[in-house]
Amino acid sequence: MVDSLCPTPSGSSAQSHADRVLLNLGRRLQAQGYRFITPTPLTHQRVMARWDNAPASDTRGIFGWSRPFDAEVFEAAERQELQQAEIIVKTHGRWRSRVRWSNLGPLLLAHSAFPTEAADAVFFGPDTYRFASVIEESLRQRFAPIRRAVDIGCGSGAGALLVARARPDAEVLAVDINPKALRMSAVNAELANAPNVSVYHSDVLDGVDGRFDLILANPPYMKDSQQRSYRHGGGELGEALSLRILREALPRLERDGTLLLYTGVAMVDGRDLFLESARALLSSDAFGWTYHELDPDVFGEELEKPGYERVERIAAVALSVTRLS
Template structure:
């Protein structure tokens, strides 16, 4: 169990070696702080999707900030959704649960903290796929651009690999947003978290 504000949240025990482990660690806190900082500036949010919700921490925090909005916690991991259901119930948050890898149609806010590491064991909570770990994030951005309501917003918290001073993920996201005529804003939170020399 971990504490987050006044909440106690269940998650997998450490070390999180199982393929379907439900990780909760420093990035989880950063993600929650990020969405809590950004959400107050949004208006007319009636439906929220926490994509790759894990144990539900982010969705629970945002549901409290947007009283009356419908929250859906989406994850491909059934173990994660069971933990998210427990955590939401303990927090008094009414949440829909969806075991899937797709964003439902016509949502106002998609928030996501996708896996972004290239993991040899391909554990769901860690492995971000091709593009130096950015493939999952890019796939979710593409889905959001198709599924968001006309004034919808996506809050994406992810690690970004740079190779020779360039990020393939950021370049692809910018291209997708230009094609969809969507605005994109980038904020760097923690430079070089996993840097190696």
């Protein structure tokens, strides 16, 4: 997807040839009834080990499990088209997809293939499914209108698309610092028939104007030694970006507007250091908020890495903040 990695003007709907090839691939997979639910990286590794690098022969193996495949799987013309768009590449005598397709309810979403090692990888996984549940529950309980919404660090655009489909009259912005994420979000929005989604290059909310009735964020929260943008949250234990989003989103909320922040928290000596810092930002009577621990233990393998020596567990949490006045 060489063309797809190039930045586009903010809000542009222009598509490169590579994006159109990716969109057409998604449409073919939809028509074929393709289904794939993305597991954790460790589960993926364990399942992959069963095949011992044997080639895939179906679309779930190629575009879900990111398995290698032989040239004969595709007709020559289709293989050439996918290769020219750099959706598939040849390595060590076999072909692999650089793109993965996953389902989220009725949505089919393109994101980066496994393993997500590149600095500009577009993430999708169990965190996305938990984030989606938080969004859907909030939308069910919300009676105030949503005229304008934004998904910060949109990645595949999953959050933005859930809101756009549930509130088709809303203007929904999908923003990210990663050009590849913006391209995939735009393709996914067209595949989902969500014309009310626009993509913008923005560092948190720096690149967009105005206030919002709903602000979504599912930021990276790991302490990543390589500082890859899709994983690294910054700060001592990955909390910095989540706190920055909270700090910068609050003044951008309309009255009755809500921030939904899904993140992960490194627990140290029984203390939630993120919540302790967040309380200081939420002391004003102008805001009401709730905080829930959704999963007490995620990505336990990270505790073996440098920097996590004092961490007991990493918890998935959801913070909902509403401007009252």
